[in-house]
């Protein structure tokens with residue numbers, strides 16, 4: 001090649017970077033949760049979504065959230081949620097969402113499991129948060145994976161003490177909670193140098209990738225179940241998703257909470273959101289499901305009825321989200337904020353003794 005034909009080295013470098021960048025673009029991760037839930041929604045008969053009620057609910061929810069200025073910063077305004085934006089808070093949220101399941105009780109309000117902390121009685125999810133905060137104040141490193149690994153230190157007796165009740169009822173599923181801590185400590189030790197922050201970093205700023213890592217590496221986060229004839233299990237991944245959402249809301253999309261694809265996170269299929277969706281008329285259930293809920297009968301975890309309730313709830317919130325975005329394209333809203341708002345709303349109704357109907361009863365480690 002004569003010198004005139006020599007390619008411009010700067011141009012060569014630019015082209016190299018351009019194509020290398022293209023090749024390096026990681027395929028966008030996806031959790032597959034919405035696909036599985038849409039499949040159940042399209043193929044089930046015991047639960048359905050009422051389109052008209054969903055549209056009305058979308059407008060009501062949007063207006064109430066706007067009136068309240070509901071945003072991701074609402075998360076940190078809760079009295080018991082951690083306030084510092086550091087690695088200790090990542091550890092706190094990871095521990096919290098490892099154990100964030102099944103607080104409901106058969107007993108009357110004044111006899112149910114409750115934790116006394118800061119002069120108040122905390123029940124449900126807040127009893128978990130209060131128990132963790134109280135333990136840390138007592139010098140028990142309950143959010144440290146190294147502590148979970150040492151069975152002389154972290155065992156059933158210690159967990160009973162950490163979550164000691166101010167009533168005669170113990171926290172439900174304590175043994176299962178200990179199993180979750182021990183499994184998580186083993187996985188963190190083997191793959192993430194005993195650090196939840198390393199696990200978050202491994203997702204490289206992708207919410208979907210972090211959810212998939214949790215489901216892949218931790219059995220206790222792998223909330224997926226076979227549904228009838230479908231070959232692929234249906235994924236709900238409730239605690240994996242709420243872990244990402246809690247990080248995102250706590251750190252306000254900065255630092256450990258910064259995710260470029262946070263809108264891929266769906267509603268968290270627990271036992272509270274279906275309750276409020278039914279009361280809004282968004283979800284309606286067959287007589288069998290309605291009777292089970294009304295009579296507080298157990299719905300089997302991973303059973304057909306329970307999976308329909310969870311899947312249609314996720315799908316209903318997705319439809320509500322789409323309707324809000326259709327009516328208010330500039331609204332800074334996603335399934336997480338809709339979910340958090342609905343949870344806080346039903347909890348306020350419960351506190352005022354105005355629960356419109358019971359929540360469904362399933363006992364499991366998934367929610």
Ligand SMILES: Nc1nc2c(c(CN[C@H]3C=C[C@H](O)[C@@H]3O)cn2[C@@H]2O[C@H](COP(=O)(O)O)[C@@H](O)[C@H]2O)c(=O)[nH]1
Pocket residue numbers: 074075078100101102103104123124125126267268269270271272273339340341343344367
């Ligand atoms: N879908 C959904 N499920 C949620 C939450 C929360 C708390 N999130 C906090 C973070 C931001 C929000 O503003 C909340 O302050 C707990 N749960 C689930 O509910 C059940 C506990 O019910 P109860 O026993 O009555 O407290 C149990 O399965 C628990 O895992 C949520 O937000 N969404």
